Amino acid sequence: MTVNDRIDKATGDLLKRAVVTRFEIEELVVVPIFAVLIALLLGGLTMVATGVDLPTIGLSYASLLQGSVGSLNAISETLTSAAPLTLAGLGIALGFRAGLFNIGAEGQLLIGGMAAAVVGFSLQGVPLVIHLPLALVAGMAAGALWASIAGWLRAATGAHEVISTIMLNLISFRLVDYLLRNPPIQRPGRSDPISKSILESSELPALLQWLDPNLRIHAGIILTLIVVFVVYWLLFRTTIGFEFRSAGANPDAARYGGMRSGLIIVSVMAVAGALAGLAGANQVLGVLGRASPGFSAGIGFDAIAVALLGRGHPVGVLFAGLLFGALEAGGRNMQVGAGVSIDLITIIQALIVVFIAAPMLVRTLFPFAFAKRGNQREGS
Amino acid sequence: MEVELRGITKRFGPVVANSDVNLTIRPGEILGLLGENGAGKTTLMNILSGLYRADEGEIIIDGKTVDFDGPGDAIAAGIGMVHQHFMLVPVFTVAENVVLGVEPVGALDRLDIEAARRQVTDISTQYGLEVDPNAIIEEIPVGLQQRVEIIKVLFRSADVIVFDEPTAVLTPQEVTEFFGIIRSLRDAGKALVFITHKLHEVLEVADRISVLRAGQIVGEGDPKTSTDAELAELMVGRPVRFTVEKSPRKPGETVLDVKDLHVLNERDEVAVDGVSFEVRSGEVVGIAGVQGNGQTELVEAITGLRMPIEGTIAFEGHDITRASARERHRSGMAHIPEDRQRSGIIGTFNIAENMVLDTYYDDRYSSGINLRWPDIYRSTAEIVTDFDVRTNSVFSLANHLSGGNQQKLVVARELSRDIKMMVASQPTRGVDVGSIEYIHKRIIESRDEGDGVLIVSTELDEIMGLSDRILVMFRGRIVAEFEGGKAGIQEIGLAMAGAGAAA
Ligand SMILES: Nc1ncnc2c1ncn2[C@@H]1O[C@H](COP(=O)(O)OP(=O)(O)OP(=O)(O)O)[C@@H](O)[C@H]1O
Ligand SMILES: [Mg+2]
Numbered sequence: 030m031t032v033n034d035r036i037d038k039a040t041g042d043l044l045k046r047a048v049v050t051r052f053e054i055e056e057l058v059v060v061p062i063f064a065v066l067i068a069l070l071l072g073g074l075t076m077v078a079t080g081v082d083l084p085t086i087g088l089s090y091a092s093l094l095q096g097s098v099g100s101l102n103a104i105s106e107t108l109t110s111a112a113p114l115t116l117a118g119l120g121i122a123l124g125f126r127a128g129l130f131n132i133g134a135e136g137q138l139l140i141g142g143m144a145a146a147v148v149g150f151s152l153q154g155v156p157l158v159i160h161l162p163l164a165l166v167a168g169m170a171a172g173a174l175w176a177s178i179a180g181w182l183r184a185a186t187g188a189h190e191v192i193s194t195i196m197l198n199l200i201s202f203r204l205v206d207y208l209l210r211n212p213p214i215q216r217p218g219r220s221d222p223i224s225k226s227i228l229e230s231s232e233l234p235a236l237l238q239w240l241d242p243n244l245r246i247h248a249g250i251i252l253t254l255i256v257v258f259v260v261y262w263l264l265f266r267t268t269i270g271f272e273f274r275s276a277g278a279n280p281d282a283a284r285y286g287g288m289r290s291g292l293i294i295v296s297v298m299a300v301a302g303a304l305a306g307l308a309g310a311n312q313v314l315g316v317l318g319r320a321s322p323g324f325s326a327g328i329g330f331d332a333i334a335v336a337l338l339g340r341g342h343p344v345g346v347l348f349a350g351l352l353f354g355a356l357e358a359g360g361r362n363m364q365v366g367a368g369v370s371i372d373l374i375t376i377i378q379a380l381i382v383v384f385i386a387a388p389m390l391v392r393t394l395f396p397f398a399f400a401k402r403g404n405q406r407e408g409s
Numbered sequence: 410m411e412v413e414l415r416g417i418t419k420r421f422g423p424v425v426a427n428s429d430v431n432l433t434i435r436p437g438e439i440l441g442l443l444g445e446n447g448a449g450k451t452t453l454m455n456i457l458s459g460l461y462r463a464d465e466g467e468i469i470i471d472g473k474t475v476d477f478d479g480p481g482d483a484i485a486a487g488i489g490m491v492h493q494h495f496m497l498v499p500v501f502t503v504a505e506n507v508v509l510g511v512e513p514v515g516a517l518d519r520l521d522i523e524a525a526r527r528q529v530t531d532i533s534t535q536y537g538l539e540v541d542p543n544a545i546i547e548e549i550p551v552g553l554q555q556r557v558e559i560i561k562v563l564f565r566s567a568d569v570i571v572f573d574e575p576t577a578v579l580t581p582q583e584v585t586e587f588f589g590i591i592r593s594l595r596d597a598g599k600a601l602v603f604i605t606h607k608l609h610e611v612l613e614v615a616d617r618i619s620v621l622r623a624g625q626i627v628g629e630g631d632p633k634t635s636t637d638a639e640l641a642e643l644m645v646g647r648p649v650r651f652t653v654e655k656s657p658r659k660p661g662e663t664v665l666d667v668k669d670l671h672v673l674n675e676r677d678e679v680a681v682d683g684v685s686f687e688v689r690s691g692e693v694v695g696i697a698g699v700q701g702n703g704q705t706e707l708v709e710a711i712t713g714l715r716m717p718i719e720g721t722i723a724f725e726g727h728d729i730t731r732a733s734a735r736e737r738h739r740s741g742m743a744h745i746p747e748d749r750q751r752s753g754i755i756g757t758f759n760i761a762e763n764m765v766l767d768t769y770y771d772d773r774y775s776s777g778i779n780l781r782w783p784d785i786y787r788s789t790a791e792i793v794t795d796f797d798v799r800t801n802s803v804f805s806l807a808n809h810l811s812g813g814n815q816q817k818l819v820v821a822r823e824l825s826r827d828i829k830m831m832v833a834s835q836p837t838r839g840v841d842v843g844s845i846e847y848i849h850k851r852i853i854e855s856r857d858e859g860d861g862v863l864i865v866s867t868e869l870d871e872i873m874g875l876s877d878r879i880l881v882m883f884r885g886r887i888v889a890e891f892e893g894g895k896a897g898i899q900e901i902g903l904a905m906a907g908a909g910a911a912a
Binding site: 036039040041042043044045046047048050266267268269271274275278279281282284285286287288289 | 422423713714733734735738744746751752753754755756757758762766767769770775778779780782786787789790791793794800801802803804805
């Protein structure tokens with residue numbers, strides 16, 4: 030072998046990817062599964078503690094399962110709930126990656142949904158292929174602008190985004206109420222706050238209504254899948270994502286690498302706001318058909334848990350969104366079928382997040398499910 | 410207390426960091442532990458201090474096999490480690506840091522800070538570790554912070570103390586003081602392990618020397634009879650040249666022209682106070698000085714990370730005083746930052762991502778906003794091979810590289826592109842003798858190709874070996890200038906201490 034051959038070989042060896050270790054598989058797959066199981070178990074114990082009898086508990090979980098994946102309708106409901114959670118969750122996850130804690134998805138979602146509604150009911154006689162994209166883009170743009178305020182405040186004055194996004198949430202709640210009570214948005218003839226209905230040409234088309242008119246699943250779920258891919262691409266395949274991730278992982282090194290932190294902060298917030306705004310547009314154009322006070326229904330807050338659960342990775346967020354969507358759809362069924370309050374679902378969701386955030390706890394509780402560690406302990 | 414490591418093997422996936430290592434650490438003795446970057450020194454000591462668990466082998470203390478299930482167990486067994494990167498709370502006082510986790514408490518669990526102070530003072534006087542127990546950590550120099558780490562270990566009644574590259578961040582004066590401390594600990598009967606890349610230091614202070622190479626003990630040295638050259642060959646497996654080979658300089662046009670520069674530090678104090686100098690193409694200018702005399706701020710101003718309050722910087726005839734770091738970088742200025750962990754690398758990114766940290770945007774690696782990862786990976790693999798960064802894959806996290814290999818990664822990144830000017834702060838901090846030789850050779854090659862080179866280092870040997878001209882910085886000013894190769898270490902040392910400043 031000549032020297033050059035040897036160097037080529039050494040270079041080639043360096044390009045081999047490491048095999049995924051058992052430890053990584055456990056962290057990504059086994060821990061979440063056990064987290065869900067133990068959360069369900071503790072949820073059951075909560076019911077016992079509040080005096081629910083055992084058969085009812087059994088019935089509750091049966092209807093939870095039935096209502097989330099037990100029928101075509103259940104799956105349609107799960108996916109319909111999962112779409113906005115995933116979209117807004119992606120935005121928050123993007124923020125995490127860049128070191129920003131965006132609590133403002135709820136407000137961005139409201140503002141984005143409002144903008145989509147306005148475009149949705151005001152453009153008469155425009156074909157769907159133009160009207161729908163316009164309405165979606167309006168939602169994204171409004172969400173982006175709204176979130177950029179917090180980004181700009183952080184970059185220009187150092188005001189922490191947690192505080193400013195919470196404040197922007199509060200402002201957005203009242204702003205939306207106000208807009209809904211006044212022309213030209215308020216529906217004519219109504220005194221309560223509600224917008225005009227969107228035109229059919231701006232609706233996200235239902236996908237399976239030819240099978241059964243009750244199936245609510247709409248094109249928003251396809252849009253969500255596309256956006257998961259786009260966010261993945263943005264984060265890991267583009268210079269912009271590289272800058273976002275660098276700024277989040279080590280701001281000093283990002284500055285050293287010539288990246289402009291102020292610009293990054295504002296762009297991250299804008300993209301996150303656009304995604305939350307898209308989630309709002311998805312609700313208005315795909316599910317509700319109009320805007321009303323509080324139509325965001327806490328999706329923007331649940332999305333924080335979804336982003337955490339998804340470990341800030343787009344694909345993880347998709348799975349987390351699906352899980353939360355399933356819990357929500359199943360929870361509604363549970364309330365109807367077993368008469369157990371839907372609040373239980375909130376408890377279970379919270380428990381799942383707690384256990385996912387504490388993998389060591391899960392490992393200690395279920396030692397049989399994991400390989401013996403010891404040689405994996407991370408040092409400094 | 411005598412500690413024996415027997416048959417220690419430690420793997421990280423496919424990497425074997427330690428392989429069947431036997432080592433004895435005896436009371437009243439300083440054991441010098443040498444080895445190339447990535448030889449497995451830190452890993453071995455992390456096993457001893459309970460941070461890692463060995464895959465095979467055992468730790469025997471005074472004849473009994475022990476099993477550590479975490480650093481807590483090792484501390485309880487009397488083993489303490491002073492890590493290269495200190496683990497102190499910057500806003501706490503010395504005394505608070507020392508007692509953290511094992512605080513003396515009074516009635517109702519109230520922190521008895523008086524008792525803490527007293528205990529700290531007792532240990533200080535006992536071992537000659539002078540430090541004010543009420544000082545705030547972030548306000549004291551690195552040398553004193555290290556003392557606090559040592560007091561912390563002693564406070565937990567350690568009988569075995571491991572020092573991982575303690576001298577890498579110390580000034581020569583502080584090193585001398587450190588030797589005094591470590592000798593007094595030895596005389597008090599402690600068992601000590603001292604890791605360093607500076608061979609003369611082990612020769613000076615160690616009682617016994619062990620050398621690791623590729624995870625195995627390859628030899629022992631006797632400090633009384635060994636020489637640097639022997640030790641270096643034992644470490645690296647080939648003879649190492651300690652002096653830099655270079656031809657006389659052929660200075661060309663001025664590349665960097667700094668005029669009357671004034672720069673403030675974080676606390677808004679004047680750190681650089683009217684500095685003027687120039688660097689020509691084809692010459693190496695070295696800035697010598699005791700750490701904290703404005704070198705950091707000067708370099709940050711030149712590289713665009715800190716805006717000067719007065720004065721100008723010109724690069725190849727263009728005024729760049731207000732230009733961004735990116736613009737300077739694009740126009741051909743490279744920068745090796747003084748603290749690799751803080752700003753040179755991103756630990757949670759892989760080696761390839763770190764290799765393009767400041768070049769990802771240029772058209773070698775991206776088209777529009779699309780990064781071309783295959784090109785990045787290939788080019789990284791070549792650079793890594795070239796500079797002998799020890800890793801088994803470009804997909805490994807930078808965090809998983811040994812300290813010296815992280816430094817080599819930064820140097821490789823900056824030296825592997827087409828540049829006109831290199832600004833290097835502490836370019837070989839934590840790097841082994843073999844790699845220092847290589848890095849120095851590359852720096853001189855860069856000079857011979859017509860680049861301007863500015864080296865800032867607290868290592869006088871490095872400055873004297875590389876520089877064509879030496880400037881000495883003291884209290885923010887340039888107080889002396891010497892022709893490279895002509896000045897004596899004495900003269901430069903005096904200037905560094907401010908002797909010329911009065912005149
Ligand atoms: N957590 C880890 N994961 C994977 N590999 C690791 C990890 N820690 C160390 N290694 C590998 O083990 C080997 C030994 O590293 P170690 O840090 O012990 O070297 P060292 O002798 O201290 O070197 P240096 O002088 O550069 O500090 C290196 O090849 C390193 O890449
Ligand atoms: Mg080390």
